[in-house]
Amino acid sequence: QKEVEQNSGPLSVPEGAIASLNCTYSDRGSQSFFWYRQYSGKSPELIMSIYSNGDKEDGRFTAQLNKASQYVSLLIRDSQPSDSATYLCAGGGYNAGGTSYGKLTFGQGTILTVHP
Amino acid sequence: AAGVIQSPRHLIKEKRETATLKCYPIPRHDTVYWYQQGPGQDPQFLISFYEKMQSDKGSIPDRFSAQQFSDYHSELNMSSLELGDSALYFCASSLGGLDEKLFFGSGTQLSVL
Numbered sequence: 001q002k003e004v005e006q007n008s009g010p011l012s013v014p015e016g017a018i019a020s021l022n023c024t025y026s027d028r029g030s031q032s033f034f035w036y037r038q039y040s041g042k043s044p045e046l047i048m049s050i051y052s053n054g055d056k057e058d059g060r061f062t063a064q065l066n067k068a069s070q071y072v073s074l075l076i077r078d079s080q081p082s083d084s085a086t087y088l089c090a091g092g093g094y095n096a097g098g099t100s101y102g103k104l105t106f107g108q109g110t111i112l113t114v115h116p
Numbered sequence: 117a118a119g120v121i122q123s124p125r126h127l128i129k130e131k132r133e134t135a136t137l138k139c140y141p142i143p144r145h146d147t148v149y150w151y152q153q154g155p156g157q158d159p160q161f162l163i164s165f166y167e168k169m170q171s172d173k174g175s176i177p178d179r180f181s182a183q184q185f186s187d188y189h190s191e192l193n194m195s196s197l198e199l200g201d202s203a204l205y206f207c208a209s210s211l212g213g214l215d216e217k218l219f220f221g222s223g224t225q226l227s228v229l
Binding site for chain 2: 032034041042043044045046049088092103104105106107108109
């Protein structure tokens with residue numbers, strides 16, 4: 001089992017709809033979570049980071065974290081064709097000294113297609 | 117804004133050859149990470165450096181080595197290349213400390229023939 005699992009895709013939504021991407025993680029030591037967007041052949045681009053339980057909103061994006069359920073999600077409101085990409089969920093943590101662990105573990109990605 | 121710079125963008129090598137990939141982090145970022153991404157795969161962590169010291173090690177083959185220099189740029193050295201080493205290699209940098217937001221470079225596409 002991968003440490004970070006994403007719901008199987010691909011996911012297809014119509015333009016203007018809400019896209020919901022889900023992710024679960026197995027390492028309870030993970031303290032921080034990230035959503036990256038990756039276009040084909042391009043580098044991952046950070047969209048959202050979330051560290052505390054609850055919701056975090058940034059524009060059309062809302063990340064949700066539930067540490068008890070070990071669950072992270074990303075909602076994209078008013079989806080646009082330009083949102084079509086692979087979305088990677090990643091988990092990180094801190095080492096015992098409190099400095100950044102930095103080693104992010106990525107999920108396998110969910111391919112999102114937003115059709116006009 | 118300055119981003120993470122990687123060179124070269126593309127590299128073609130033959131089996132058993134060596135390759136060196138370079139990474140220049142965002143200014144003031146003191147932490148560098150290397151990831152390997154095969155076709156259709158998620159990025160796999162290889163190795164990281166914080167303040168020029170190795171901070172963590174992932175699934176990096178013994179044939180690979182890396183270091184971070186005094187100007188914080190990093191190089192990934194790959195020897196005895198195998199066909200399976202063909203992949204997109206990303207470098208990422210962060211401010212380190214408690215900030216784990218990673219910013220990725222454009223990657224080096226390595227093809228081993």
